Amino acid sequence: MDSRTLRGTGVVAGIAYAPAAWTRQAPVPPQVSGTVAEEARPDEVARFKAAAETIAQRFTERASAATGVATEVLGATAALARDRGWLRAATKLISSGATAETATAQAIEQFVIQFEKLGGIMAERTTDLRDIRNRVIAELMGLPEPGVPKPTREVILCADDLAPADTAGLDATLIKALVTRLGGPTSHTAIIARQLGIPCVVAAGGLADVEEGELLLVDGTSGVLTRSSDPSEAKRLVGQSAALQAEIRTWEGPAQTADGVAVQLLANVQDGAAARKAAGTHAEGIGLYRTELSFLTAQTEPSVAEQARIYGEVFAAFPDQKVVVRTLDAGSDKPVPFANHEHEENPALGVRGIRLGWTNQGLVDRQLDAIAQAAEDNNVSAPWVMAPMVATVDEAYEFAQKCRARDLKPGIMVEVPAAALLADAFLAEVDFFSIGTNDLTQYTMAADRMSSHLATLTDPWQPAVLRLVQLACQAGERAGKPVGVCGEAAADPLLACVLIGLGVSSLSMAMTAIPSVGVQLGKVTMERCRELATAVVDARNSRDAKELAVSMLL
Structure with missing residues (x-):
C-alpha cells in the first residue's frame, strides 16, 4: 500500500470512479449567554x-x-x-x-x-x-437539513458515518459508491447499500484527508480506495464492474456451480409483505423469517391466533417451498415491549433469544403453538423452526422436544461458539443448523459488531470464524443433516464460494443480493470452492483471507 491508497472494510462489491462529495456538516448550536426569560x-x-x-x-x-x-x-x-x-x-x-x-x-x-x-x-x-x-x-x-447533498453529477459519497435517513434516500444513478470513516459490516449503511447495489467501504482509515471533488477509485470488494488513480485504468476497471452488474441484472437462476452442483439461495424476510416480494425474485424459499420484527412495537403479547395469522402470510407466499421460521430473537439489540426484559449490565451476553423463556413463562410454547397453527392453516407439512442463541445441548434437546410434539422440524442457530465446538452433540438433538455469522463473529472475536472501531475484528472473513463454520459443516456431513448460513456473510459473493466449499448447503440473504451471489457461484467449480475453503481457514487474518479469495476466484 502506498500513500495514494487507503484501506477500509469492503462490504458491498463493485468498483466506482468519481469525484468525492462530502455530506453537509451538522449545524453548531449558537452560544447564548444567560438563559431564556x-x-x-x-x-x-x-x-x-x-x-x-x-x-x-x-x-x-x-x-x-x-x-x-x-x-x-x-x-x-x-x-x-x-x-x-x-x-x-x-x-x-x-x-x-x-x-x-x-x-x-x-x-x-x-x-x-x-x-x-x-x-x-x-x-x-x-x-x-x-x-x-x-x-x-x-x-x-432555519438551515438546510444536514446530510447527503443533492448531486447533479456522479459522485462518491464520503462521510464520517451515515444515518438511515441518508442511505435510504440515495439516488443510485448519481451516487456511485459509499465510503465512511466509521461503521461496520452489519451497519445500516452497509445493509442499505447492499439493497441498492451501491459499492460500499466502511471504517476507511485516512478518509478525512480526501478533499471535496477529488477523484477516487473505490473497490468495494477489497475495501481499497485509490487517490490519483490513472484515469484510463480506472475506467477499464469500472467497465469490467459494469459488465458484471449487467450480467447480474439478467441472471435467471437457479444457482449452481460451474460444474452443475446446485446451491439453494433463500431470502431473509421480516413479514408477509417482504415474503410476497421475495416470491417475485429468484429466491427458492425463506431461509430466515425474523418473527421478532413483527412485534417491536407490540405492548402486549399477541394471541396465538393473531400470531398464527401473521406467520401464515409468510407460509402463503411460498407454498410447497422451504420456509425457516426463527423464534423470537428478542432482547439486547431488539427489545420487544411485551417480553420481560430486565436491566442488564451487558445485554449482548444476557437474557436474549431462547433464554427469554427463562423469564417469560410459556412465551416460546405459545409461539410454537402459533407456528404450528399457521402451518396447518396453510397446508404446510412439518415447517422448519429454529431457536436463536442456543448455547447448551440441553437447550437444544428441550427445544427439539417441543417442536416435535407439534410436528415442527427443529433446528438451532449457530451463533454461540459452543454450538460449533460441540456440533456433533447438538446435531444429535436437532434436524438442522443455520449459522448466524453476525453474532458468531461477534462472540468469537469478543468484539461488538456495532462498533466502528472494531470493524476489522467483526469481519466474517476472520479465519477463526470460518474455522467454526467448518466444524459445524463437518458435523452436518457426518450426521447427514443440512447446515445453512443466514447471516450477512451469505450475501458476499466471494465469501459465498468459501462457505459452500466448507460444506454449507444453503445461503439465505437479502433478496436483492441473490443474483450477485448466483452469478459468482456459476463462475467456479465445486472443487475450486473446496480448495479455496481449505486455504482460507489457514489464513493469518481477515485481510489475507479475502485477498486469497480474490486471487483464486477473480
Missing part, C-alpha cells in the same frame, strides 16, 4: 416541539416512499424522533431556561451516553440519535 419559555418549548415533529414527519414520509429494509429503518427512526424520553428531557431543560437548540443537543447527548453503555444495536442507534439532533437543530436555526 421565564415568560418566553412556553414559546420556546412550542418552537422546539414544532421543529421535532417536523423532522419526525419527514422521516415518516420518507419511510412511506421507501421499500424493503429502508422502510423499516426509517420508520424506526421516525419513532425515535418522537420518543417521549428525549422530548421530555429537552422540554425540562428549556423550562429551566435553556434555548431550544442547546436543550436539543444536551438531551440527545444524555441518551447517546445511555445507549453506548447498553451496547449492541442500542449503541448503533446513537448514529440515529445524533442525526435527529442535527436535523432538529438545523430546523430551529
